Amino acid sequence: MPKMLPVNMSVEGVHVAAGLPSSHQMPVVPSADELDNWTQENYSLSVSAAANLGFPVGNVEGSVQHDALMFGAARWKDVVSGEHSYRFGVALRALVVVSDIKVSGALTLQVVAAKVELEGARASAQLMVRGYVGSDLGALLPTWQSFGVDSYAAVHGCRVGPAEGDHERCRQHPA
Amino acid sequence: MGAVSDLQKAIMSDAANIQPELLATTVFSNKAADPGEAVGSVYGLHAIADGATLAHALDKLDVDDPDISQAVKAVYESAIGDDDRRVPSQLQRQNARDQLHGFHLSRNWFRGRSGPDQS
Numbered sequence: 001m002p003k004m005l006p007v008n009m010s011v012e013g014v015h016v017a018a019g020l021p022s023s024h025q026m027p028v029v030p031s032a033d034e035l036d037n038w039t040q041e042n043y044s045l046s047v048s049a050a051a052n053l054g055f056p057v058g059n060v061e062g063s064v065q066h067d068a069l070m071f072g073a074a075r076w077k078d079v080v081s082g083e084h085s086y087r088f089g090v091a092l093r094a095l096v097v098v099s100d101i102k103v104s105g106a107l108t109l110q111v112v113a114a115k116v117e118l119e120g121a122r123a124s125a126q127l128m129v130r131g132y133v134g135s136d137l138g139a140l141l142p143t144w145q146s147f148g149v150d151s152y153a154a155v156h157g158c159r160v161g162p163a164e165g166d167h168e169r170c171r172q173h174p175a
Numbered sequence: 176m177g178a179v180s181d182l183q184k185a186i187m188s189d190a191a192n193i194q195p196e197l198l199a200t201t202v203f204s205n206k207a208a209d210p211g212e213a214v215g216s217v218y219g220l221h222a223i224a225d226g227a228t229l230a231h232a233l234d235k236l237d238v239d240d241p242d243i244s245q246a247v248k249a250v251y252e253s254a255i256g257d258d259d260r261r262v263p264s265q266l267q268r269q270n271a272r273d274q275l276h277g278f279h280l281s282r283n284w285f286r287g288r289s290g291p292d293q294s
Contacts, residue, residue, distance in 0.1 A: 002201035002204045003201065003204040004199045004200065004201055004204070005199060005200065005201070005203050005204055006198065006199045007197060007198070007199060007200055007203075009197070010196075010197060011197050011200075014197065014200055014202050014203070015202070017203075018202045018203060020202070029195055030195055031195070032190050032193035032194070032195060033190070035193070035195060038187075052203075053203070072183075073183050073187065074198055075187055075193075076195075076198055077195070084200060084201050084202045085200065085201045086197055086199075086200045086201075086202075087197070087198045087199040087200065088195040088196065088197055088198065089195050089196075089198050090186060090187065090193045090194075090195060090196075091198050092179070092182060092183045092186055092187075094179065127179065127182070129182075129186060130196050130198060131193060131194060131195050131196040131198070132186045132189070132192055132193055132194070133192050133193075133194045134185075134186070134189055134191075134192035136185075137182065137185065137186070140181055140182045140185055141182065
């Protein structure tokens with residue numbers, strides 16, 4: 001079964017990147033009302049794969065191993081067109097690019113945050129919103145770029161701030 | 176700093192401003208690498224790892240397959256630039272070695288009298 005890969009580009013961009021002819025059958029984009037699936041997304045990619053799929057991974061040093069973790073929430077609907085499937089919808093995605101972190105098991109956000117804080121590993125993060133045209137998100141967007149424990153806490157709905165309640169909330173509701 | 180969950184709530188519940196975009200597709204998973212491209216990419220990386228210029232790598236290629244030579248040129252252009260006489264730097268050579276993940280050609284193609292790398 002073909003694997004559904006996340007992308008950060010248009011259908012036209014995908015077709016060009018895949019070397020499909022411009023006459024290739026285009027899928028019909030569903031309306032917002034038709035988005036009847038909700039999921040948490042979670043992908044682990046090499047940085048080069050992420051770049052090829054249109055994700056803004058920036059300039060990374062070639063001599064160091066890089067991985068990209070992408071996760072978030074999406075509301076979507078799959079559309080089959082010809083031999084391919086296309087997932088359309090709205091998504092809030094966080095992309096964490098990790099440099100030279102060696103772990104024996106799966107690379108998870110918890111591990112990344114801990115390695116950054118304790119071992120000086122490097123990771124950067126950015127949020128991406130796709131499929132949303134509202135103009136009032138500015139005040140809600142976090143400003144962090146380096147990824148560590150603070151960022152991890154923000155991602156998981158608790159704040160690491162001066163108020164005792166915030167710390168307590170994080171302890172009581174771990175991810 | 177606002178929690179990301181607040182952002183998620185604001186976006187997902189605002190149906191009026193949702194305009195569905197492509198999030199994922201199977202298009203790429205169906206695309207197998209063209210054999211000529213694959214061979215050319217490995218050859219090109221190996222040549223860079225060994226310190227050969229593009230001109231030298233193409234001279235030594237001795238295979239009449241445009242897909243292969245195009246892939247070699249593409250690898251060089253991506254890693255080094257479009258100067259076919261430029262010798263790969265140590266970092267570029269190391270990057271190519273990393274990308275090969277230990278795979279290498281069975282013959283030592285790029286070293287010898289006409290090769291730029293005598294080290």
